[in-house]
Amino acid sequence: MIEEQSVIKVGMADLNVGSYDKVIRTTGLGSCVGLTLYDPGKKLGGMAHVMLPSSEIAREGKLNIAKFADTAIPELLSRLLNLGAIRNRIVAKMAGGSQMFAFAGGNDTMRIGPRNVESCKRALENLNIPLLAEDTGGSYGRTIEIACSTGLLYIRSVQKGIKEL
Amino acid sequence: MELFKNQKDLKMDVLKEVGNIGAGNAATALSQLLNKPIDMAVPKVQLLGFEEIAEKVGGAEEVVFAVFLRVEGDAPGNLFFILSPDAARSLLSRIAGISEVSDEELNEMELSALNEIGNILAGSYLSSLADFTSLSMYPTVPALAMDMAGAILSYGLLQFGQMGDDALLIDTTFLEGQNEIEGQFFLIPDPESFPKIFNSLGVPFE
Incomplete structure (x- = not known):
């Protein structure tokens, strides 16, 4: 992955923006969703770590x-x-929203990942922003970073290695 | 976020005792399973930012094994039993008699054994807590995950997430010998549970 100096970190329930050579990263997404917005013309990117x-x-x-x-x-x-x-x-683009723990009965709180994904999609629709790609769901955690130079979203997980969107 | 208006120190001490009693009984259960003494660090009770909670186990990306139980009843909350991958393998080899635990992914039987160990320990944590407070607390079926700490622990923060950006964590570490960390218990009561816990122990909440 990328050298630390150009990395902008986004914490849980946090958001940030960057441009050109910057990389924006958030770590350990479980039920949370990492959502990125990108302007390819100006090479401006932003990321939100949505929790609820x-x-x-x-x-x-x-x-x-x-x-x-x-x-x-x-x-x-x-x-x-x-x-x-x-x-x-x-x-x-977005990633995350997994369901790490499957409980019998599955109450609403435990479905928080899928609900976060649905809610992000609705918000994007309301704003008329196209969703180019997503890597959501499953039962594993993800660390993601967007390269502001290219708009590519890199997704790392413990079992599945690195994926590029 | 300010959780307690009055008598903050006293309340933190009471919660430390809650962690002490719960984890103390779990440590006894573990030492019986292992047939050797298990020590316990003094519980820490802290109001921490979401990011800081994952730092407690080495950062959001640190890979850990965690058994997670949702606590239901009078004082709902979230309970995690967290192990490093090394500690998980060593527990398996010593308790479950699985002598050759591979370095690769654990197989289904190993995962199930680990889940059961977590279940036993968490059960003894909760039942001693329920006895101590005379509140009904019962666990959901435990779920095991091996993944990034941040991804796992975020499940314990959802209830606090509705009212602020930090959560109150009761953290107890098991030690074997000098300072080899054997496992960690994280209890994160729901915000609504605090008045009930304090009232049951005769500490006025406000």
Whole structure:
């Protein structure tokens, strides 16, 4: 993978943007979804590490908008536009949303991965951003990074090695 | 995020005792399984950012074995028993009598044995906790995963995620001999469970 100095790290329930030679990375995605937006013309990229599907369930005083699919994606888009990205060139990719633990009965909380994926897709549709590729579901964790120079998304997992989208 | 308004130190101490009792009984169970003494570090109770919780086991990408149980009943929460791959193999060879544990992926029987060991230990953790607090706490069927710590532990943070960006973790480490880490218990009670735990122990919540 890429040298550390050009890496922008995105934590859990966090988002960030970068350009040109930068690589944006988030580690240990389980049920969370790593969603990237990219403007290939300006070589501007952004990534959000979405933890929960909807801000409607939030009971916190000060909302962390990077945490929820419905608030993180519009925020990531506006951060990219502020950097000079062209709205109708922006494309999305995403990975994560796995179901690490399968319990008998499977209550709603444990289906959080698939729900995060659905919610991210809905948010992208609402914003009219095309989803170019995804590597979601399964029962394993992922570390992902997007190269802002190419828009390629690299996905690493313990058992399946490295995959490129 | 501020979880406790008053008597914060006292409450943290009470939760330490909760970890002490739960993990103490689990350590006894493990030492019986291994037929050798198992020590325990003093429990740590900390309100930690989501990222910091994975740091506790070596970072979000560190590969660990984890048995995860969702605790249901009066005081719901999430309980993890976490092992490094080396510790998992050594446990298997000593407890389950599996002498040749390969370096490759564990097979189905080894995984099932590990799940059962985790189940026994977590069960003794929970039942002693339930006795101590007189609250009903029962585990869901345990699930085992071997994967990146961040991906696994994020399942324990969903309930706290609805109200903030950090979670209260009761962390107890098992030691064998000097400081060889044998395993770690992480108990992350749901935010709603704290008043119940404190009330049951006679500590006023507010």
